[in-house]
Amino acid sequence: MARKSFPILKQLIQQSTNRCFTSTVSPRAVTLIPGDGVGPLVTDSVEQVMKAMKAPVYFERYEVRGDMKCMPEEVIDSIKKNKVCLKGGLRTPVGGGVSSLNVQMRKELDLYASIVHCFTLPGLPTRHEDVDIVVIRENTEGEYAGLEHEVVPGVVESLKVITKYCSERIAKFAFEYAHVNKRKKVTAVHKANIMKLADGLFLESCREVAAKYPEIQYEEIIVDNCCMQLVSRPEQFDVMVTPNLYGNLIANTAAGIAGGTGVMPGGNVGADQAVFEQGASAGNVGNEKILKLKRANPVALLLSSAMMLRHLEFPSYADRLETAVRHVIEEGKFRTKDVGGDSSTQEVVDAIIAALD
Template sequence: MSLLRLTSKVGRQVLNAFEHSQSRSVTYMPRPGEGATKTVTLIPGDGVGPLVTGAVEQVFDAMHAPVEFERVEASGSMKTLPKEVLDSIKKNKVALKGGLKTSTGGGTSSLNVQLRKELDLYANLVNCFNIPGIHTRHDNVNIAIIRENTEGEYSGLEHEVIPGVVESLKVITKVNSTRIAEYAFEYAFLNNRKTVTAVHKANIMKLADGLFLDSCRAVAKQYPGIKYNEIIVDNCCMQLVSRPEQFDVMVTPNLYGTLVANTAAGIAGGTGVMPGGNVGRDYAIFEQGASAGNVGNEKILAQKSANPVALLLSSAMMLRHLQFPSFADNLEQAVFGVLQEEKILTKDLGGSSTTQEFVDGVIARLE
């Protein structure tokens, strides 16, 4: 029996406590050890990362959250992850992370990918939903995008055959495709979702994406109460920008998940407001849900106007994972209250407020 099945009872108990909210989500893995206060690894990251992780620290301090942060340093400019970073996460089981810049080209391995592989964080979860106060072209958007996180085009198997000719290998396995499908269907079951959609390109990559689809179909048979369908990735992107309300839970191979999550985030308010995290059997790292494109934005950094909403909402997911649902509710309500008032908004949301001004607004609304 899979671990996802073993933790279903706990997941249902947690779900019952907060099923009234669209943004609720649970993770399916062993919980951290019992105790009044939890220690969480904090990786500030690059660029605006320290600014938004600092925002979380201020809010946690203001609401007296039973969480202690153990700060460790990592930067996208490093070739490998520092040992103290991995040791801290393996000890604490849970981490909160700012963005780590990934260089374009040059053959340098991404620290984000290293973290996922080293800790086997096989599932990436991004929640894309409408938030009151953030005006978008579409209503009724509430999509959970679940992406396989350890293989596919991110396997890092590239080599130059002859000068000017490079081969890049895409790896799809039945084991990893099955476990991400299990995660997606179990997520749908525990969160009262109705449909799981598998995103693929099996019309072209018949063996690789075909194996992914076969795995999803096999798992779907174990969940007769959840509707299952499939969509080709290019049509999926078109459907997302035209009728996003048709999607519920989406499960994707690695690369497609990045494209789909960022498209969906743009529909629902931008990457600056979408929470998410990377989870596995033993560890969880919570961070901004969609790609942090403003990590190295010098103008935003100079103006100290980075949007902290995504990381604040991700930290609420973390609080719920740590079994502090009342603190998570309090934090979410404060963030949504500031956004709905539409007086304190960062530039990406049409305002001119700084990160600190938004944080002050959230703290003022905490119960």
């Protein structure tokens, strides 16, 4: 089997060598979903920064709430047309049979790969230094896909579906990401000692793909040991590839180690579309106090929007935005409460805009 090319990954490289700015490029349309809770606050932050640096993008805004029964068809059509979406957090009701719009969107658009980049930022105190982990998670099947039903009253059956096709596809994506971004190691996370068939199939696919990338170190780790290793020696991990549910847990753990969910960027990508959003779970999406005081951390979504700019092949704008964000964090004068400060969202945004130049 030949190595498969993933053109989308060429735009996700973390640093650009092209630093010239041009005003001759055609602006790109981006679907914007502000979301629930603090979502509109942080998406507004992105809009302000994009306007300040005259980024060649414009937004098509759609109001979507997490308690809707389904994602509006016009929103899906917009993402299919524009190929790119930026979204705030969508609250998923607990229980009650209401399915997650986030999961619906990933299935509808076949956004099969979740990318969460967890890294320590200079100036931001953390328990561990030099953390730089990319969690790549299969997004369309497994327990997290929500395939469950009530067999009889009081008995619920939840299905974990693992296929060769999806396992191989996400493994190829992870190794190609590592190759393009000059990463040295890929770690497959599993529970094949218990789920011998399902996770065994996932591991089998990872091993087959790993053989095509002899220059990249490959290792495997059981998910419970992985959690312990993450909190004790996170610097040992580089790129991690996981089934759906494990990846959600691992990404949030890695984000907490590296500085918190408020500063971790991410995106969900497929063959044709990409949706960029806060990398790890938006824990404060429904925090009424944070919303009332307007103190939500905009950094995660700003860094996600830098990923989006790079994906749109505007690397110089992405570099400029990332440099400004890093400068403000390292300086330490303007930070929201979740990262040890007392600044408002707008104060952080104003500082980043001032740092653009």
